[in-house]
Amino acid sequence: MIASLGKTLVVVGLVLTGLGLALVLVGRLDILRVLWERLPLGRLPGDIHLRGKDFSVFFPWVTCLVISVVVSVILSFFRK
Secondary structure, eight states: OHHHHHHHHHHHHHHHHHHHHHHHHHHHHTHHHHHHHHSOTTOSTTOEEEEOSSOEEEEOHHHHHHHHHHHHHHHHHHHO
16 A cells, blocks of 8 residues: 555656656747747637726636647547
């Protein structure tokens, strides 16, 4: 029981380290900013953005739907 928990923690640690290194490299290459400017995520037709006098509400439901479909398709390839 303890050994399997230790192995799980090591794997989680390695994954987090890999993600951290990837984010550092992406930050240096400025790729995310370029992708964000070119992809209309968060600005798709149907995304809700309400501005009032004292408040602002933003809910990108179409963007969430598109991301969900893309992630589902990618994960379906890994399951087979």
